[in-house]
Amino acid sequence: RKEVEQDPGPFNVPEGATVAFNCTYSNSASQSFFWYRQDCRKEPKLLMSVYSSGNEDGRFTAQLNRASQYISLLIRDSKLSDSATYLCVVNRGSGNTPLVFGKGTRLSVIA
Amino acid sequence: DTGVSQNPRHKITKRGQNVTFRCDPISEHNRLYWYRQTLGQGPEFLTYFQNEAQLEKSRLLSDRFSAERPKGSFSTLEIQRTEQGDSAMYLCASSFGPGQSNEKLFFGSGTQLSVL
Numbered sequence A: 001r002k003e004v005e006q007d008p009g010p011f012n013v014p015e016g017a018t019v020a021f022n023c024t025y026s027n028s029a030s031q032s033f034f035w036y037r038q039d040c041r042k043e044p045k046l047l048m049s050v051y052s053s054g055n056e057d058g059r060f061t062a063q064l065n066r067a068s069q070y071i072s073l074l075i076r077d078s079k080l081s082d083s084a085t086y087l088c089v090v091n092r093g094s095g096n097t098p099l100v101f102g103k104g105t106r107l108s109v110i111a
Numbered sequence B: 001d002t003g004v005s006q007n008p009r010h011k012i013t014k015r016g017q018n019v020t021f022r023c024d025p026i027s028e029h030n031r032l033y034w035y036r037q038t039l040g041q042g043p044e045f046l047t048y049f050q051n052e053a054q055l056e057k058s059r060l061l062s063d064r065f066s067a068e069r070p071k072g073s074f075s076t077l078e079i080q081r082t083e084q085g086d087s088a089m090y091l092c093a094s095s096f097g098p099g100q101s102n103e104k105l106f107f108g109s110g111t112q113l114s115v116l
Helices: none
Strands: A004-006 A011-014 A019-025 A033-038 A045-049 A055-057 A060-065 A070-075 A084-090 A105-110 B005-007 B010-013 B019-024 B031-037 B044-050 B053-057 B065-068 B075-079 B088-095 B111-115
Touching: A004 A084, A011 A019, A019 A084, A019 A105, A033 A060, A033 A070, A045 A055, A045 A060, A070 A084, B005 B088, B010 B019, B019 B088, B019 B111, B031 B075, B044 B065, B075 B088
Parallel strands: A011 A105, B010 B111
Antiparallel strands: A004 A019, A019 A070, A033 A045, A033 A084, A055 A060, A060 A070, A084 A105, B005 B019, B019 B075, B031 B044, B031 B088, B044 B053, B065 B075, B088 B111
């Protein structure tokens, strides 16, 4: 089983739609969770951390389900500028392990 | 600009040649990471440093790859006897250290390597 698994998409949604991505991770000892965004031919950039209680940043909501070992990202009121690849990122347990990236989910928001 | 800086941005080389990439992390960051990314894949971990100590190397990192961070500041990644399969984007990132709030990675723009 891969360490971090994501549906690669693409998700093609109209402007204004709500879209949700899920990600599963294999290591039950993982402690840190993030969503990164990567635009075409650019480096990944941190979108948001994911906390156990769930957290929101504007139109973006991230949730963590430790029992089922999955993380979700919800984007409300999609904008054209949200078109990108969204990478699910998890650590392996202790803080002395590198972050592991999923393959990413591609989102295209269409006018 | 105090972000992560990588040089060169692009490198084209012939199979069998050696190449070296440089990364300058954010100055306050203790940790420096090297990742590799190919089209349609997420970044794959190669190695990382805590200050000048190399703490972990991935099994992906063959003996043709070597990384250094001699003074705990900038880092170099060298690939000897390049192969066509080494063609990829090599990403450098830095962070403060362990813990959810400190582990956030800040990436450089990457070095795109093409081996002909």
